[in-house]
Amino acid sequence: MCRKFVVFLFFSFLISLSLIGQNITGKIIDSATKQGLPFVNIKYGNSNLGTTTNIDGEFTISSSYLIDQLEISYLGYYPQIIHLKNNILKKEILIKLDPKTYDLEEVVILPGKNPAEQIIKKVVENRDINNPEKMQSFSCKTYNKMIFTIGRDSAQNAGGEAYKKNKLEKNLESHHLLLIETVNEKQFIQPQKYNEKIIASKVSGFNDPIFSLIASQVQEFSFYNEYFELLDKFYVNPINKGSFKRYLFILEDTVYNEKNDTTFIISFRPKKDKSFDGLKGFLHINTNKYAIQSVVAEPLEEEQGMRVGIQQNYDFVENKQWFPKELITKIVFIDAISAKEGDDYDLFAKGRSYVSDICLNPELNKKDFNQIELKVTEDANQKTEEYWQNQRAKELSEVEKETYRIIDSISKAEKLDKKMAGFEAFMSGNIPVKCFNLPLEKIFDYNNHEGYRLGLGLMTNDKISRYFSVGGYFGYGFKDKAWKYGGDLILNLHKDSESQLHFSYMNDVVEKARYRFLERADFSSSEVYRRYMLERMDLLEKFEVSFSFLSLKYLKTKIFFHQAYITDTDNYFYGPTAVTAINEFIFNEIGVQLRCAYNEKFIQTLKSKYTLGTNYPIIFANIIKGTNWIDGEYEYTKYEAKITKTFKTKYLGKTKFAVVGGLAQGDVPISKLYNGHGSYQAFSFEAENSFGTMRLGEFYSDRFLSIFFKHDFGNILLKTNKFKPKFAVVNNFGIGELSSNSYHHSTEPIQSIEKGYYECGLLINNILNQSFLGYGFGLFYRYGPYTFDKTADNFSYKLSLTIGL
Secondary structure: OHHHHHHHHHHHHHHHHHHHOEEEEEEEEEOOOOOEOOOOEEEEOOOOEEEEOOOOOEEEEEEOOOOOEEEEEOOOEOOEEEEOOOOOOOOOEEEEEOEOOOOHHHOOOOOOOOHHHHHHHHHHHOHHHHOHHHOOEEEEEEEEEEEEEEEOOHHHHOOOOOOOOOHHHHHOOOOOOEEEEEEEEEEEEOOOEEEEEEEEEEEOOEOOHHHHHHHHOOEOOOOOOOEEEEOOEEEEOOOOOOHHHOEEEEEEEEEEOOOOOEEEEEEEEEOOOOOOOOEEEEEEEEOOOOEEEEEEEEEOOOOOOEEEEEEEEEEEEOOOEEEEEEEEEEEEEEEEEEOOOOOEEEEEEEEEEEEEEEEEOOOOOHHHOOOEEEEEOOOHHHOOHHHHHHHOOOOOOHHHHHHHHHHHHHHHHHOHHHHHHHHHHHHOOEEEEOOEEEEHHHHEEEEOOOEEEEEEEEEEOOOOOOOEEEEEEEEEEOOOOEEEEEEEEEEEEEOOOOEEEEEEEEEEEEEOOOOOOOOOOOOOOHHHHHHHHOOOEEEEEEEEEEEEEEEOOOEEEEEEEEEEEEEEOOOEEEOOOOOOOEOEEEEEEEEEEEEEEOOOEEEEOOOOEEEEEOOOOEEEEEEEEEEOHHHOOOOEEEEEEEEEEEEEEOOOEEEEEEEEEEEEEOOOOHHHOEEOOEOOOOEEEOOOOOEOOOOOOOOEEOEEEEEEEEEEEEOOOOOOOOOOOEEEEEEEEEEEEOOOOOOEEEOOOOOOOOOOEEEEEEEEEEEEEEOOEEEEEEEEEEEOOOOOOOHHHHEEEEEEEEEOO
């Protein structure tokens, strides 16, 4: 009787489950790495009902009837069927999937319509409807976490023999190298303006929140734009008009849910016969508005020793709009660290973002949006542990807790915060020494006029005052055997408008007949290498006072007055006759310099501001008036302008061009005219926006126009498994005129380029690469009216140096 009663209770229990429904929770992980797998397909029931895991590999199934098995499938892993008879009473099911070799190239598409392409076409048609960045406005909050650790890439060892961990790897099993947490408030308003604040920041071992920028700026917020940006590299998005000619799409699976929506799982990758910067991965497409429900993507090939992957999960918010809910970024820096044992280790970075407090089309104040797209608040690094516990999407693991404990203790012992401040100053061109900054360029420099130059410079830093900076420098050139020196006083009048009053004195050498604009030093451009080739220089003693400020959000202005004493160093003389000509001149100039970069965006930290660039042309302009005030000897007016633009062409690469022009009105010595802006040496580094075959000081003009064009094809023209050179073509043109030549006297002929100067070049970049650096070779050719009789003299050979990040 008792046994029958127990059996009765058991069957009653099963019947009750079928009546009240069933809730199943679980997690699916990689059997090798033990990491959660996002967006795994889970089918249940007899009608192909299903769901997917979240970015942590977790899932929950709420069903109105009894579920006896789960069908698990995931690209790149062996499928499984999980029977629930033995798991029915478990609170959480742990499922391990075994990875396998997966290659889309083995798939053969039969003649006829590809069903995957028909689905993707509908996604493209609805792209603007589903893209959050096409909404009028939105706001949300994100919790971001990123970890850094080292090891040997398990992906390379998948299916192979297990290796024995050494002492370093065992020590790092208990903690990571670095852990970053941030809480961001994000606002968006048309046209394409972001106002994002890092309101909380916590970094293991560091108090300065500068590292918190990493966790917020790795990948884009939406996967619907024509290009998808990863670490400043742009890839053609498969969700794009015309992508069917370049991408291969395959319908891998179909899942139905209890809301009567269908989800299509579609894999994608560039076609074998197409070469462009593309992505591979898979999409989950929901028939509700034919929107992206989730995406997993990575570049088709690793980029200069680095692999990057992203994952995004979307949710249908307020039954109105699909919106990013969870994001993952994975970066592997291959062989980035070498140990004493001789082993090379990969540096792993993994970031997760959880989006909450989503508000669609809120009323936002446009005055809150400016050129600062991302800002760290003053109290971001002062949040309590109670605050963090309330903000975290998931509780920290024991390894993460141990990371804070160990790295924080190491930081205090090694004074890492202080060293980090020094490194940040070093990257801006300074070495901090207590209350002074030592400019690197004043310590060591080189050019063909001075040869090697050694010296020292000192400028006070914020430890003395953030309202002013004062200092000076001296240096000695070993080729010209001359001392140089100078001093500066800078008054910081207003931070937000970048208002500064600058007093300066210098007794130094400068390039003869140069033009200069209000440009920031851009070390990612090869243009910086030209300074090391300079030969023709003047000795300059100058007193200057200037006032600079930012207005109208994007317009930088500098107003200046200076008195300059110039002495020629190249046997040049100016005057009506060779007998009365002189080589020492006094100039008094008043002028204004402008820089307009419309819609330029910035990141603002507690100490510095970094540009994110702009999609619009950058315009520079100078107006300079020479006067006879205070012993000035010459009256003249100079007008100078420059326009630069960089743009991407779908499937063809990136184009850069610069247009530069100048006009000098009035009779002046050659120092106040314009040289041809050459950068020729028999063998040297390529310097863009200059003439690679033109000798320095070969041409001079009082009016000129130069056009510099460079198109980088990337590696789309030639690519093998191990050899991935990047091709670029260059075509430059210049024309100028020297109105009066009778007053100019020199031992060398003075000529202009009134007939037009032409050159072209081919660069093969990234022939060799090491970490983030790529080394290449270039060949330039001079053609047109100013070619030399000897053919070999018209060629110039260049080395190229590119930076992968």
